[in-house]
Amino acid sequence: MASATDPSVSRVAVTALTLTDFRNYAQLSVRFDGRSVVLVGANGSGKTNLLEALSFLSPGRGLRRATYDAVARTGGAGGWTVHAVLDTDDGSVSIGTGTAPDGTGPRSRRIRIDGEDAPTSDALLTHLDVLWLTPAMDGLFTGPAGDRRRFLDRLVMALDAGHGRRVSAYEKAVRHRNRLLDEPGADAAWLDAIESEIARHGAEIVVARRHLVERFQVAIAAVPADPAAFPHAWIALEGDLEARAGPDVAPDALEAPFRDLLREGRPRDRAAGRTLTGPHRADLVVTHAEKEMPAALASTGEQKALLIGLVLAHAELVATANARAPVLLLDEIAAHLDPGRRGALFDRLDRLGGQTFMTGTDPILFEAIGDRAQIFRVSDGRLQPS
Structure with a gap:
């Protein structure tokens, strides 16, 4: 390194x-x-x-x-x-x-x-x-998944300057979809359009995060292990869309499946009052490598x-x-x-x-x-x- x-x-x-x-x-x-x-x-x-x-x-x-x-x-x-x-x-x-x-x-x-x-x-x-x-x-x-997502996105931004704008555009589009779902008789064409935007930005976010995690693992492995000082931490992404993202996946390959998930989930999301599928629901899973133990269970x-x-x-x-x-x-x-x-x-x-x-x-x-x-x-x- x-x-x-x-x-x-x-x-x-x-x-x-x-x-x-x-x-x-x-x-x-x-x-x-x-x-x-x-x-x-x-x-x-x-x-x-x-x-x-x-x-x-x-x-x-x-x-x-x-x-x-x-x-x-x-x-x-x-x-x-x-x-x-x-x-x-x-x-x-x-x-x-x-x-x-x-x-x-x-x-x-x-x-x-x-x-x-x-x-x-x-x-x-x-x-x-x-x-x-x-x-x-x-x-x-040990805190909420949202804190880990923000931490992860900050890591991505240090290597991908456009990631912050990508996340902002995605979050804005999700808020727009949530408002549309809350409106009685919302125009399906409008929902299709906003879901296409969500799917495009969301697929880019998933791939950017996945790419960062892969590079991060290589960087961590390059550091000599010293558990007495700073033990190695393995990281992984967890989420519906993240499970579909293989090592070499491109955003285009995720965009259509994500759009389908959004369309199919409209009744559920309307009842919940929020969008329940997407990278805004993902989590960063951290493991104490030497002990093969979730970081949340490690001592302070x-x-x-x-x-x-x-x-x-x-x-x-x-x-x-x-x-x-x-x-x-x-x-x-x-x-x-x-x-x-x-x-x-x-x-x-x-x-x-x-x-x-x-x-x-x-x-x-x-x-x-x-x-x-x-x-x-x-x-x-x-x-x-x-």
Whole structure:
């Protein structure tokens, strides 16, 4: 598995960050030297807010999936900005994103790259990949299937920029079908048309997810087994349509069967008030490989280690596929790891070779990282080098 220490894999580092009216930061301007970064401070000091700001350097609504209005500072002008300078193999890149203050423009997010407006947020993927792990994801294996689907789709998006638009179009079409089914005497021709759209986008989603799972398994198998640190996790897709998707299936082969399932299921779906077949009902099944046990039945510590292992394997897959090491955002990553696993984590990140931003309440948790990272103390929305 390639890493940023491989000359075929480039490295991207955030070297400057400026925030205005973002969460608890009225104004912040900080420079980084290109190494990884550790943010230490009390709960509520603004560590996660800073990671969230960095997560807006990727498409979507950031690591908290917040609305744009929600991240604007209370008492501020209503808008917010995040500006970053990236150091890349091709030189420096400037990225700015944010929303206009109240009453001065649309509430949609604007993105500028080197001073030019970007047509869509997908343009950010030309310059960097941002991946993250947060405490909210700790219940991934025991929580609802929807959380695992969103996790999986985020993994797919890092390798397939169009996947996010695909999922949005599919979900919009499913909502439209649900409304039509609820209308007495709904026109069958309209249902046929919307179901054709659902089938097209849904088949593409299933194939994209299946392709990611296949590549992921190869990436996981390429990492030497180390159950004492981060055990291997095998993943699989479960669902009506997913069961029909063989290794080399194309979307066209799934589209007609899916359309037939939707048509046949109209009476059932009308009674249920929702569409009961499709990739929006799929689940990501995760297994502790060494113990051949569902991840949901593993101990809390094992689940955390499995999740970290999945995120690191995905980061390595992205580095190989995109020939560029991703920027990782790891919130409270060391809090529930014993010293051995903390050391293994820092060594694994070192081998990956990209820039990582980590948070924690106690600097002693990061002793093993040595001089491989800059350490900052965070207090009341301010950063001080430690």
